[in-house]
Amino acid sequence: xxxxxxxxxxxxxxxxxxxxxxxxxxxxxxxxxxxxxxxxxxxxxxxxxxxxxxxxxxxxxxxxxxxxxxxxxxxxxxxxxxxxxxxxxxxxxxxxxxxxxxxxxxxxxxxxxxxxxxxxxxxxxxxxxxxxxxxxxxxxxxxxxxxxxxxxxxxxxxxxxxxxxxxxxxxxxxxxxxxxxxxxxxxxxxxxxxxxxxxxxxxxxxxxxxxxxxxxxxxxxxxxxxxxxxxxxxxxxxxxxxxxxxxxxxxxxxxxxxxxxxxxxxxxxxxxxxxxxxxxxxxxxxxxxxxxxxxxxxxxxxxx
Amino acid sequence: xxxxxxxxxxxxxxxxxxxxxxxxxxxxxxxxxxxxxxxxxxxxxxxxxxxxxxxxxxxxxxxxxxxxxxxxxxxxxxxxxxxxxxxxxxxxxxxxxxxxxxxxxxxxxxxxxxxxxxxxxxxxxxxxxxxxxxxxxxxxxxxxxxxxxxxxxxxxxxxxxxxxxxxxxxxxxxxxxxxxxxxxxxxxxxxxxxxxxxxxxxxxxxxxxxxxxxxxxxxxxxxxxxxxxxxxxxxxxxxxxxxxxxxxxxxxxxxxxxxxxxxxxxxxxxxxxxxxxxxxxxxxxxxxxxxxxxxxxxxxxxxxxxxxxxxxxxxxxxxxxxxxxxxxxxxxxxxxxxxxxxxxxxxxxxxxxxxxxxxxxxxxxxxxxxxxxxxxxxxxxxxxxxxxxxxxxxxxxxxxxxxxxxxxxxxxxxxxxxxxxxxxxxxxxxxxxxxxxx
Numbered sequence: 001x002x003x004x005x006x007x008x009x010x011x012x013x014x015x016x017x018x019x020x021x022x023x024x025x026x027x028x029x030x031x032x033x034x035x036x037x038x039x040x041x042x043x044x045x046x047x048x049x050x051x052x053x054x055x056x057x058x059x060x061x062x063x064x065x066x067x068x069x070x071x072x073x074x075x076x077x078x079x080x081x082x083x084x085x086x087x088x089x090x091x092x093x094x095x096x097x098x099x100x101x102x103x104x105x106x107x108x109x110x111x112x113x114x115x116x117x118x119x120x121x122x123x124x125x126x127x128x129x130x131x132x133x134x135x136x137x138x139x140x141x142x143x144x145x146x147x148x149x150x151x152x153x154x155x156x157x158x159x160x161x162x163x164x165x166x167x168x169x170x171x172x173x174x175x176x177x178x179x180x181x182x183x184x185x186x187x188x189x190x191x192x193x194x195x196x197x198x199x200x201x202x203x204x205x206x207x208x209x210x211x212x213x214x215x216x217x218x219x220x221x222x223x224x225x226x227x228x229x230x231x232x233x234x235x236x237x238x239x240x241x242x243x244x245x246x247x248x249x250x251x252x253x254x255x256x257x258x259x260x261x262x263x264x265x266x267x268x269x270x271x272x273x274x275x276x277x278x279x280x281x282x283x284x285x286x287x288x289x290x291x292x293x294x295x296x297x298x299x300x301x302x303x304x
Numbered sequence: 305x306x307x308x309x310x311x312x313x314x315x316x317x318x319x320x321x322x323x324x325x326x327x328x329x330x331x332x333x334x335x336x337x338x339x340x341x342x343x344x345x346x347x348x349x350x351x352x353x354x355x356x357x358x359x360x361x362x363x364x365x366x367x368x369x370x371x372x373x374x375x376x377x378x379x380x381x382x383x384x385x386x387x388x389x390x391x392x393x394x395x396x397x398x399x400x401x402x403x404x405x406x407x408x409x410x411x412x413x414x415x416x417x418x419x420x421x422x423x424x425x426x427x428x429x430x431x432x433x434x435x436x437x438x439x440x441x442x443x444x445x446x447x448x449x450x451x452x453x454x455x456x457x458x459x460x461x462x463x464x465x466x467x468x469x470x471x472x473x474x475x476x477x478x479x480x481x482x483x484x485x486x487x488x489x490x491x492x493x494x495x496x497x498x499x500x501x502x503x504x505x506x507x508x509x510x511x512x513x514x515x516x517x518x519x520x521x522x523x524x525x526x527x528x529x530x531x532x533x534x535x536x537x538x539x540x541x542x543x544x545x546x547x548x549x550x551x552x553x554x555x556x557x558x559x560x561x562x563x564x565x566x567x568x569x570x571x572x573x574x575x576x577x578x579x580x581x582x583x584x585x586x587x588x589x590x591x592x593x594x595x596x597x598x599x600x601x602x603x604x605x606x607x608x609x610x611x612x613x614x615x616x617x618x619x620x621x622x623x624x625x626x627x628x629x630x631x632x633x634x635x636x637x638x639x640x641x642x643x644x645x646x647x648x649x650x651x652x653x654x655x656x657x658x659x660x661x662x663x664x665x666x667x668x669x670x671x672x673x674x675x676x677x678x679x680x681x682x683x684x685x686x687x688x689x690x691x692x693x694x695x696x697x698x699x700x701x702x703x704x705x706x707x708x709x710x711x712x713x714x715x716x717x718x719x720x721x722x723x724x725x726x727x728x729x730x731x732x733x734x735x736x737x738x739x740x741x742x
Binding site: 054058059072076079080083145156162163165250251252255269271272273 | 565703
C-alpha cells in the first residue's frame with residue numbers, strides 16, 4: 001500500500017514487457033497474490049463481517065445480524081475488555097521503554113566486541129530459539145505455587161509466593177518472562193544492522209572527537225533507520241498480539257485478560273460467540289493503525 | 305494462536321490414526337468373518353487422559369469388542385482441550401461416540417443437530433435408570449441424546465483424622481454458625497479452613513451454586529441461571545456477603561491455584577476442608593489407600609432454615625453419539641452397551657496399573673450400593689438428603705454466559721470483593737446483551 005503511494009510520486013518510467021515477461025510476472029505475482037488474498041484477506045474480511053453478527057459457530061443458517069451489538073457489549077458492558085486494554089498498554093510501554101532499549105544496548109555493547117561478547121551473544125540469544133509457548137511452560141514450572149522457585153524458598157503451596165495470582169505484581173512477572181525472550185530477539189536484529197554500518201562512519205566520528213553517546217545518537221542510530229523501523233514495528237506487534245505465554249499460564253479462563261486471550265475465550269469452545277470476532281477486529285485495528293501511520297510518515301520523509 | 309493450531313494438528317494426527325485403526329479393524333473383522341451385528345468398527349473419543357478413568361474406559365471398550373467383535377479405536381484428549389475444540393470437532397469428522405456431560409451442555413449441541421437421537425437406546429436400557437437420569441439425558445425436543453456413566457455430588461470434603469483432632473464431627477457442622485466456628489477453629493490451628501482455587505475460572509462456580517441454593521433456594525437459583533431473575537437482585541448480593549465471610553479462612557492464593565492445587569492442600573493436611581465435587585476421590589486413592597480411607601464428605605451446611613440442605617450440585621457425566629461420525633449405528637450400539645449393566649460392570653471391574661479398583665458411582669441402578677466403599681456411601685447419603693439436584697453452574701446456564709462471563713466475574717470478585725455491586729451490574733448487563741437463542 002505504502003510502496004505504491006511512494007512509487008506514484010516518483011517519475012514514471014516507461015518499460016516494455018515482452019509476452020514472456022508478462023507471463024512470468026503474472027505467475028510470480030498472481031499466484032502468491034491469489035493465495036495471500038485467499039488465506040489472509042478473505043478470512044480477515046469474513047471476521048469483520050462476523051463481528052456484526054450473532055452466531056455460535058454452529059450451522060451457518062442460524063446466523064443473525066447484530067449490528068453493533070457485539071461492539072456495544074464489549075465497550076460498555078465488559079470490564080474484562082478494559083482490563084485487557086490496560087494490560088496490553090502496560091505491555092507496550094514496558095517493551096518500548098525497557099525491553100527494546102535493553103536489547104539495543106546489548107547489541108551495541110556486543111558489537112563493540114567487549115570481552116566475552118561471543119558468550120553474551122549466545123546467552124542472550126538462546127531464549128529466542130524457544131517458542132513463546134515453550135517459554136511460558138518453562139517459567140510456569142519455575143514460578144507456579146508448587147514450582148521450583150517456591151520449592152527453593154521452602155514454601156509450600158499454602159504459603160507460596162503468588163507470582164501469577166497476585167494482581168499487583170503478576171503483570172510484571174509476565175512482562176519479565178516475555179522480555180527474557182524479546183530482549184534477545186531485538187539484540188539479534190540490531191546486531192545484524194550494526195554489522196552493516198560502515199566502519200568509516202565511526203572512524204570519522206571519533207576523529208571529529210565525538211563521544212561514544214554522540215556517535216551512537218548522531219551517526220549510528222540515523223544510519224540504522226531501516227532496522228529501527230523494523231524494531232519499532234516488531235515491538236508494537238509483539239505487545240499487541242501477546243497471547244502464547246498468557247494462555248500457557250492462565251489457560252482459556254482469561255484469568256489474566258489481554259486482547260489475545262479475550263479473542264480466544266469468546267471464539268473457542270462451547271461459549272463461542274461473535275464477540276470473539278469483534279475482539280479480533282479491535283485488535284486488528286489497534287495493530288495496523290499505528291503501524292500504517294508510522295510507516296507512512298517514515299517513507300514520506302524518505303521521499304522528500 | 306499456535307496452541308489452537310497444535311490442537312487441530314494433533315487432532316488430525318489422531319484422525320489419521322483413527323482412519324488407520326479403522327482400516328486395521330476392518331481387516332480384522334473381515335478375518336473374523338464379519339462383525340456379529342453389522343454395526344462394525346467405530347471410534348470413541350475420551351475426554352480424559354487421567355490414568356484411572358482411562359483404565360475404566362479401556363476396560364469398557366475391551367469388553368464391548370470381546371462381546372460384539374466390533375473394533376473400537378480409542379482416542380483420548382485432555383479435558384480442557386476437548387471442551388475448547390468440541391464445536392469444531394462435532395462439525396468436522398468426530399469420533400462416533402464420545403464422552404460428554406448432561407444438562408444444558410448436551411442440550412445445546414443436540415439442538416444444533418450435532419448429536420444422534422438415542423431414544424431407541426433408552427427404550428432398551430431405560431429401565432435400569434432412575435427418572436432423574438432420563439430427564440438429564442433428554443434434549444429440549446423431548447428425545448434422549450445422552451447415556452449416563454457416573455455422577456458425583458459437590459459437598460464439604462475433609463479428612464476424618466483431622467476432624468477428630470479438632471473435636472469435630474459431621475453432626476457438629478450443620479449450619480452456617482457452626483460452619484464458621486469450625487473454620488475459626490481450623491484457622492487457630494494454623495490451617496487453611498476453606499481450601500479454594502479459581503485459576504481455571506470454573507472452580508468457584510460450585511461455591512456460588514451452593515451458597516445461592518442454601519440462601520435463596522433451588523427455585524431462585526434455577527430461575528437466575530435461566531435469566532428469569534436478575535443478578536442485581538439483593539438476594540444475589542447476599543450470596544456474595546456470605547461468601548466474603550469465608551475469604552479470611554481461604555488460602556490467600558485462590559487465583560493462583562486450580563482445583564488440583566486446592567486438593568493438594570487437603571491431601572497434605574494443610575487445609576481442613578474443601579468444597580469440591582467428589583470425583584477427586586480417585587486422586588486420593590492414587591496417592592494411597594490410607595488417604596482415600598481418610599476422606600469424607602458432608603452436605604454444605606444449612607444457611608436459611610426455609611431451604612435446609614435441600615439442594616446439591618451433582619453433575620452427571622456420560623456419553624453421546626456424534627451425528628457427523630462415520631458410524632452412527634455403531635456409536636449407538638456402543639452406548640447401549642456402555643449404559644447397560646454389563647458395560648457398567650466392566651468399568652467397575654477395571655483395575656489401575658497397581659491392580660487397585662477405581663472408585664466410580666454409576667448412574668445405573670444395577671450397581672449394588674452395598675458394594676460401595678465408605679466414601680461412596682457418604683456421597684450417596686449427601687445425594688439422598690437433597691430434594692433438588694442441580695448440575696453445575698456451567699452446565700445449567702448458557703455456555704456463552706457461563707465461561708466467558710460468570711467465570712471472569714467471579715475471578716474479579718476475588719481480586720476485589722468490594723467491587724461486588726459493579727460486578728453484579730455487569731453480570732446482568734452482559735446477560736441482557738446475549739443474543740436471543742435461536
